[in-house]
Amino acid sequence: MLGNTLSVFENQLLDSIQEAEVVGLLQTLIQARSDFPPGDCQTAVTVIADKLKAADIPYHILANSTHQPNLVATLPGHAARPTLMYHAHIDTVAPGDPAAWQHPPFSGVVENGFIYGRGAGDDKSSVVAQIMSLVTLARAGVQLNGRFQVAVVADEESGAKQGTRWLRDNGHLQPDFLVVGEQTENQVAVAERVACGIDLTIFGKSTHGAMPWAGDNAIMKTARVLAWLEQKLWPQLAAKSHPYLPPATLNIGKISGGLQWNIVPASCKVEMDRRLLPGETRAAAMAEIERLLDEYNATVEPLQYELFSTGKVAPNINTSPEEPFVQCAQAALHSVTRQPQALTGYVQTSDGRWFAGDGLPIIIFGPSDPAVGHATDEHVSVTQLVEATKFLTVLALRWLSATPYTRKKGVSNGS
Missing domain, CATH: 3.40.630.10 (Zn peptidases)
Structure with a gap:
């Protein structure tokens, strides 16, 4: 019945x-x-x-x-x-x-x-x-x-x-x-939605903490890059829809960088949680972020970075x-x-x-x-x-x- x-x-x-x-x-x-x-x-x-x-x-x-x-x-x-x-x-x-x-x-x-x-x-x-x-x-x-x-x-x-x-x-x-x-x-x-972990590492230049002008603070640069991504990427994700699910999202889950308080940090790592909607792929999500980072490098300030994703992403x-x-x-x-x-x-x-x-x-x-x-x-x-x-x-x-x-x-x- x-x-x-x-x-x-x-x-x-x-x-x-x-x-x-x-x-x-x-x-x-x-x-x-x-x-x-x-x-x-x-x-x-x-x-x-x-x-x-x-x-x-x-x-x-x-x-x-x-x-x-x-x-x-x-x-x-x-x-x-x-x-x-x-x-x-x-x-x-x-x-x-x-x-x-x-x-x-x-x-x-x-x-x-x-x-x-x-x-x-x-x-x-x-x-x-x-x-x-x-x-x-x-x-x-x-x-x-x-x-x-x-x-x-x-x-x-x-x-x-x-x-x-x-x-x-x-x-x-x-x-x-x-x-x-x-x-x-x-x-x-x-x-x-399925989880896709993405790690972004941004590089700067280390020097003595008393002379920050002589270096390139990777943590400060990371803050500027994340603000850029929030402005550019978040609206794109919000536009991705599914009849039974909320939009695609990217969560900044963990930030780590620097060696100690009196050294200008040479690198900063950001661990992100990208939730994929049906039809999205890890490769496409990575490419979406990479395009914006390259745009930042071309239009805002020089940017050296590494972007990678590991682990199994299931359908x-x-x-x-x-x-x-x-x-x-x-x-x-x-x-x-x-x-x-x-x-x-x-x-x-x-x-x-x-x-x-x-x-x-x-x-x-x-x-x-x-x-x-x-x-x-x-x-x-x-x-x-x-x-x-x-x-x-x-x-x-x-x-x-x-x-x-x-x-x-x-x-x-x-x-």
Whole structure:
């Protein structure tokens, strides 16, 4: 059933989802620290494994690093394909100063309808909603026309080398349809921007700090260059648009230069975060900056610089809103919330990017506001958490009950 109303059986399924159980699992998971550094996820993964054991759901622990295990749980269906995979990361960032928190960061306190703690939003609420949707279907004895998997991964916050990238590269994750759990406030996101790190080093001339006129202060020159880029580049980026995403951006994240206070600095390094929209490339973003730097050199003052970018830049998630999987998700969300929901985009960057070049339909969905992730007093609404669990239950039931496996790779997603 792909309509906007719930069937009798769907209502029965959703009635079986108990708020206390869902909230309790998230509280326990928050209390199982998995913050990076060091990113040790063993205790947190054990919490999920225990829940799956109790529901008699098969799972595998897969690890390239002992302290960063991943878990993949499977609800087998009548057929091996298609595979619908839900995916969320169980590691978190560090809490910062615990004294700055309203509640201890690993307490999982519930207050005024919100659950507080590191990972409450990013990303343990998505882990819980996905796992509880799997548990709900397993308890009901549902037999699906395909394989339903939930991947609980480590190492998202530090590059995914021990998590999603390792799992995918070694054939452990092979979805045909993918839901990535991240904070979208329970809206279906069909696109995201990807991060591209760019480093700019500007060179000057060193001399004694008492004689600045005899040198060329690289830090001062960098300040002038950045002001130039703000004037010239920022409007160009703001003009780049996407129907579901904010414009392209460039963030000046870190500046370092000089040797000590009484030496005119000979160099200054700027580390920048360029967020690419679907259709943009690293090469084009670099060329855009380089043209402006060359213009500065030709029209403002002599400029010697180096511009480079390292690290892997994955393709963007950019799933068509006409994709049947997206439409099924929208209908399921409408059924659960009892009102139509607009599509959106994910402002940040998710582990879904490692699958974006595979040609499969990908959506991003999860409870909580992305602005509270990584923040002091991180929290998630109990209402959103339970609603997400219900939506994910209905989506899996509908998609793997009503849709034959006819999707052709390479036609639904890309940048």
